Amino acid sequence: MDSRRSVKSLEPFFRPASVAVIGASRVPGKAGYNIIENLQGMGYRGKIYPVNPHASKILKLAAYPDVKSLPETPDLAIIVLPPAQVLKSLGECAAKGVKAVVIEAVGFGEMDASGAKAEARIKKIAERAGMRVMGPNSVGTINPYTSFDSSLGRLKKVFLPRDKIRRGTAGFIGQTGLFTGVYLPLINSEIGISKIACLGNKCDVDESDLLEYCGADPPTKVIAMYLESVTDGPRFLKLARRIIRKKPIIVLKSAVTSSGAKASETHTGAIAGEDRVYDAAFRQAGIIRVGSFEELWDVTRAFVCTTPPRGSRVAIVNLAGSSCVTAADACVKYGLQIARLSPATREKIKTVYPEWWQVRSPIDVWVSIEASGFEKTYVTITRAVMEDKNVDAVIAVMGANNWLDGKSVPGLFTDIRREFPLKPLFIVSMPGDWSVYLKMQRGFQNIGIPCYTRDEDAIASLAALRRYRQYLNSAD
Numbered sequence: 001m002d003s004r005r006s007v008k009s010l011e012p013f014f015r016p017a018s019v020a021v022i023g024a025s026r027v028p029g030k031a032g033y034n035i036i037e038n039l040q041g042m043g044y045r046g047k048i049y050p051v052n053p054h055a056s057k058i059l060k061l062a063a064y065p066d067v068k069s070l071p072e073t074p075d076l077a078i079i080v081l082p083p084a085q086v087l088k089s090l091g092e093c094a095a096k097g098v099k100a101v102v103i104e105a106v107g108f109g110e111m112d113a114s115g116a117k118a119e120a121r122i123k124k125i126a127e128r129a130g131m132r133v134m135g136p137n138s139v140g141t142i143n144p145y146t147s148f149d150s151s152l153g154r155l156k157k158v159f160l161p162r163d164k165i166r167r168g169t170a171g172f173i174g175q176t177g178l179f180t181g182v183y184l185p186l187i188n189s190e191i192g193i194s195k196i197a198c199l200g201n202k203c204d205v206d207e208s209d210l211l212e213y214c215g216a217d218p219p220t221k222v223i224a225m226y227l228e229s230v231t232d233g234p235r236f237l238k239l240a241r242r243i244i245r246k247k248p249i250i251v252l253k254s255a256v257t258s259s260g261a262k263a264s265e266t267h268t269g270a271i272a273g274e275d276r277v278y279d280a281a282f283r284q285a286g287i288i289r290v291g292s293f294e295e296l297w298d299v300t301r302a303f304v305c306t307t308p309p310r311g312s313r314v315a316i317v318n319l320a321g322s323s324c325v326t327a328a329d330a331c332v333k334y335g336l337q338i339a340r341l342s343p344a345t346r347e348k349i350k351t352v353y354p355e356w357w358q359v360r361s362p363i364d365v366w367v368s369i370e371a372s373g374f375e376k377t378y379v380t381i382t383r384a385v386m387e388d389k390n391v392d393a394v395i396a397v398m399g400a401n402n403w404l405d406g407k408s409v410p411g412l413f414t415d416i417r418r419e420f421p422l423k424p425l426f427i428v429s430m431p432g433d434w435s436v437y438l439k440m441q442r443g444f445q446n447i448g449i450p451c452y453t454r455d456e457d458a459i460a461s462l463a464a465l466r467r468y469r470q471y472l473n474s475a476d
Helices: 008-013 031-042 083-096 113-129 155-159 184-190 207-216 233-243 258-268 275-285 293-305 321-333 343-350 366-372 374-387 410-419 434-446 455-475
Strands: 018-022 047-051 076-079 100-103 132-134 141-143 167-174 193-198 222-227 249-253 288-290 313-318 393-399 425-430
Touching: 008 100, 008 132, 008 207, 018 031, 031 047, 031 155, 076 083, 083 100, 083 113, 113 132, 155 184, 167 207, 167 293, 184 293, 184 434, 193 207, 207 222, 207 233, 222 293, 233 275, 249 275, 249 293, 275 288, 288 293, 288 455, 293 455, 313 321, 313 374, 313 455, 321 393, 321 455, 343 374, 366 374, 374 393, 374 410, 393 455, 410 425, 410 434, 425 434, 425 455
Parallel strands: 018 047, 018 076, 076 100, 100 132, 167 193, 167 222, 222 249, 249 288, 313 393, 393 425
Antiparallel strands: 141 193
């Protein structure tokens, strides 16, 4: 393996003490402006060196005409220049002794043969200089633990105008800029972030490098990836088998059709490979494979919030009979079982129903709500099934409505969550009122309970946790 490929070599991409922005701009909205604005807005405490031969100051920082004029060798250089100027700039970085570079420029291997040749030259320059390069066609990295953001979108003006990046335990790695852009508000508010990295065309730093980095990164407990290809399959799988014993790895692997594979070549220049081979290899390594970005968020949220169930027996506490049926179908579809409740549990549940009611599993709670009210119904039934040794996990389904005027619905579940930390509890809040759903979702998240809008999404995520547990058990 290349001696440059060490975890330590990737530290400057996430923890630089100084950074040069080559192609810095005085024009808001330009990448060279946005990066500096983002760093300042995040409260980054390192030194920022704008490089622009036509400016003396940018965003109140002294600007330099070229890399060789910088007062020190920066830990990281970010190149945001037209493609024709990138090779010269990279050579200047090599001469200055820079050991880490993000190339946030397009027009290389993803475009044509000429671009591919330029990309190959980037790789050679990096190898000769002992330099690590992320990109080209990258949009940078985010590390909320060091207040560092090298992404090129306008963080505070467009993507997070009202929020700060929230420190979390999920690391996001991908051949996409969506993690630092359009999807950033969602993963920030609903999941939490330890690291984000956009690989781009992977001429040097690739998915295996960042998998190894996140595997060794203490804040990162869950690794979520979007991949169009894998550069070194044997290395990736070897790392995955080692890391997955401590941290789950969830992968959205795209380019599964001939059309998708062709699109991948024009997106990042990646050669997608045979999807069936990926599927089998991921399964053997214990990697959780998902089929969409929505499922990637759902499954990652589950791993962040709770622990994998010890078994496959699920108790469903549901608002309506029709939803009991769809939930039962989903359990069968994803390899889970509807739990058989113990006689003692049935007796506890019966206390909130009229005398004539017969308790069944899944549990339809509407009659109980009419008889005993929402609060008593959900607290009594949820606690009863959580206490049942025949139940490995619980999914409670309700609607995003104003059930308790002036009182928090998530607050009803705080003590239950605390008393049963090793038994997964999922909430499905069907979005009757979207503003109420968002409030409920945040409330449940704050007490460590994942919340979904559809029962099938919750069940599929729970099944992913179950598969992870089964893999760990089989690997022991």
